[in-house]
Amino acid sequence: MENIFNYPKKDLEDYLVAKGYKKFLASQIFDWLYNKQEYDFNNYTNIKKETIDFLKATFSTAFITITKVEEDTDVKKFLFTLKDGQKIESVLMYHNYGLSVCVSSQVGCNMGCKFCESGRLKKVRDLETYEMLEQAIAISNYVKQKIDSVVIMGIGEPFDNFTNVMKFINLLNDPKVLAIGARHITVSTCGLVPKIKAFADMELQVNLALSLHSPTDEKRKQIMNVAKAYSLKEVFEALKYYQNKTKRRVTIEYIMLDKINDTKEDALALSKLLNGYNVYVNLIPYNETKNIAFKASSKKQIALFYDTLKKNGLDVTVRHKFGNKISAACGQLRSKEI
Numbered sequence: 001m002e003n004i005f006n007y008p009k010k011d012l013e014d015y016l017v018a019k020g021y022k023k024f025l026a027s028q029i030f031d032w033l034y035n036k037q038e039y040d041f042n043n044y045t046n047i048k049k050e051t052i053d054f055l056k057a058t059f060s061t062a063f064i065t066i067t068k069v070e071e072d073t074d075v076k077k078f079l080f081t082l083k084d085g086q087k088i089e090s091v092l093m094y095h096n097y098g099l100s101v102c103v104s105s106q107v108g109c110n111m112g113c114k115f116c117e118s119g120r121l122k123k124v125r126d127l128e129t130y131e132m133l134e135q136a137i138a139i140s141n142y143v144k145q146k147i148d149s150v151v152i153m154g155i156g157e158p159f160d161n162f163t164n165v166m167k168f169i170n171l172l173n174d175p176k177v178l179a180i181g182a183r184h185i186t187v188s189t190c191g192l193v194p195k196i197k198a199f200a201d202m203e204l205q206v207n208l209a210l211s212l213h214s215p216t217d218e219k220r221k222q223i224m225n226v227a228k229a230y231s232l233k234e235v236f237e238a239l240k241y242y243q244n245k246t247k248r249r250v251t252i253e254y255i256m257l258d259k260i261n262d263t264k265e266d267a268l269a270l271s272k273l274l275n276g277y278n279v280y281v282n283l284i285p286y287n288e289t290k291n292i293a294f295k296a297s298s299k300k301q302i303a304l305f306y307d308t309l310k311k312n313g314l315d316v317t318v319r320h321k322f323g324n325k326i327s328a329a330c331g332q333l334r335s336k337e338i
């Protein structure tokens, strides 16, 4: 039985019309699910009994369950258990501009970035749309506050689960569902070139973040398996294609790894590579974990790197480090549990 939270409005309308129902039924269902938050079809008082029987026989409204919450002052980390017993995690961050949730898109990840705790455990399966949407809804319900922005940057490579992630974005953005503006949604990729182009063709106003982590193919291949499949030349051609289509600025994610990618030469090479692109660079202090040998760059080294990029005309920020007291690295809560 399929979960009804898998359906963007248009898909639900098409499905219901194909089954002989009126298109308007989808609006009634959306009102119950997302406005009244009523998940028992039996209580849909404006819908006929036979139609309710059809809904009960066709759709589930089951939720993923919160198994554990770790809390720090500016962050809460949630471990969820899925219907098949798999575990995923999401993070709620309190920014001065509002509440942001980082959601997972897959159970595990096959991209094999060497520094990543999430990727240490291989992909078991893609998440269905409802499993992504319910991370955001369950967290919003837990803190009894509206979520202001969503980043799809948790466990998994979102573009490796492209169709479900695009449906999820549609639901986030729908004014009748979570009403999160496209410019408050960010999808992150480690550089799957054909999918960057497919995303560009959709011409959405959603933000794109590219996990770059090194300015040369040689070094990138040492820390990211995806670099063996797509060269930087191909990645930046796709980026150009995306920017020509959307005119959107792209975030370049750059994780700061001690003596791996954090030297002044790296900063100069990065400045050269990004010259002429409409980007801003987000330097990410690394969260060390006991399972992975990489070390975090020192504050001094990050400052030097930052200054070099600035001097070369780039917009750059250093990401605020959330949750020192909890399992801060992405995937750490899940891998501890497993």
Ligand code: SF4
Binding pocket: 109, 110, 111, 112, 113, 116, 117, 118, 119, 120, 154, 155, 156, 157, 190
């Ligand atoms: S960094 Fe992202 S893409 Fe790379 S292994 Fe981790 S979850 Fe996958």
